Amino acid sequence: MILVSRHLEPPSSTPEPTRHLPVLLPETIAALAPERGGLFVDATVGGGGHAEALLEAGPEIRLIALDRDAQAVTRSRTRLERFGERVQFLHAPFSAIGSLLGSGDRGRVAGLLADLGLSSDQLDDRHRGFSFQQDGPLDMRMDRSAQKTSAAVLLAHASEDEIEEWLSEYGEERFSRRLAHAIVHQRRFGPLLRTSQLADLVARTIPRGRAGIHPATRTFQALRIAVNRELGELESLLDQAPALLAPDGRLALISFHSLEDRRVKEAFRAEVKSGRSADLLPGGVRASDAETRANPRARSARLRAIRRVSAEPA
Ligand SMILES: C[S@@+](CC[C@H](N)C(=O)[O-])C[C@H]1O[C@@H](n2cnc3c(N)ncnc32)[C@H](O)[C@@H]1O
Known part of the structure; x- marks a missing residue:
């Protein structure tokens, strides 16, 4: 065990600026509608591209930005510095989301985004x-x-x-x-x-x-x-997220392969069937040819989103 652990290299302390291009950006912002104001959660802040667009399109929002990767938190903190106290950063897995939000924030979330998988910053860093x-x-x-x-x-x-x-x-x-x-x-x-x-x-x-x-x-x-344990993380997020939403709250998920998308589709279908939520994007949205040409990583992305329509607890 000790021998095998020795292959690991120490993490570099100051990460480079992000190289990650956010996928399906206008579609995601439209689904989350930050112009309504309120509390938003970016559960996968990564390089901060979606978060920055949310903060710009929603001058009245407060954002909780989390990532499981400490380098992503450091990197996005630098990028989003100009938004000051409107953003709170957390280094944590999104499976902990229910306990990370204070009791006053549960049931009050106006929008929650999870853009799953890896960022280009992680993929392109050979030390990872x-x-x-x-x-x-x-x-x-x-x-x-x-x-x-x-x-x-x-x-x-x-x-x-x-x-x-x-x-x-x-x-x-x-x-x-x-x-x-x-x-x-x-x-x-x-x-x-x-x-x-x-x-x-x-x-x-x-x-x-x-x-x-x-x-x-x-x-x-x-x-x-x-x-x-990515699929367990996703299932845990899908179990908890609907109950965190306020009436009219939006939940947007971007998946990159069928194992993820199947879980998102089934969880959203159950929410809609219960009458608590409405499907904002039936069938989901895929990247356009133009986006895929500019960012090949967008080829496999699919955005799905639901909107909380009932005030009943999930
Ligand atoms: C596709 S990137 C997000 C990019 C981001 N939307 C942007 O615009 O730069 C996915 C990010 O999610 C993080 N992530 C993946 N699984 C996670 C989990 N279970 N909890 C928290 N963060 C996670 C990864 O570390 C990575 O930084």
Whole structure:
């Protein structure tokens, strides 16, 4: 365990300005309608792009901005400094949202946004270990202070069945069994500590997929979801968020793959069926061709939003 942990590099203290482009920006701001004023929550502040647009479009709003990644909090704090006390920053996972809001704020939220997954700042920083395109430590933790288990540690200790299940369920990887076997076999020769070691292992083990898609894409997605327990985080947010909304409060979620979108769609459908909320964007909204050309990351994004119509408790 000690040996495997040594692959981690210390976090850099002053992060670079953000490189992240917010996706579906005008559509998200329109759905959240910050011009109404009130308390807003950005549960995934990241580089602060959506938050900044909310604060500009809603001069009367107060914003609670949180992120699980301490660097994102530092970075967005700098970007949003000019809004002064209108913004409160929290370094926390959004699964804690219910307990983070004071009792006076629960049931009073005018708008809550979660823009799921990773930012470009995280993906492009090779020291974070999220990308198979650059060599770095096999880390992948969003919160390097609270989370103890990096991807390397997870792979060093998991059983072949567990690895197979993550690859198949979170990566929708057709060759999950073959890959899980290869990973466990590789452990006999030493731990997998670098992103390049894992990417090479995947490339040696399974055939190349569709043109342009690296064979390690699904493996890296699966591991990242497992390391950060992303689906459990999302389910917890979806359980808590409706009860935090005020009447006419809006809840907007941007997802990037079907595992996330399915959960959002089902939770929103149940809210609408209960009569407490109305669907603001039936079927969700996808990025335009122009946005996708300017920001390829927007290609898989889907925005869904509901509006609280009843004052009954959720
Ligand atoms: C796509 S980025 C958000 C970008 C942001 N909307 C912007 O305009 O810059 C996703 C962010 O969510 C954060 N995140 C992911 N899961 C989280 C969770 N469970 N709790 C809190 N933050 C989370 C990530 O650390 C990342 O900074």
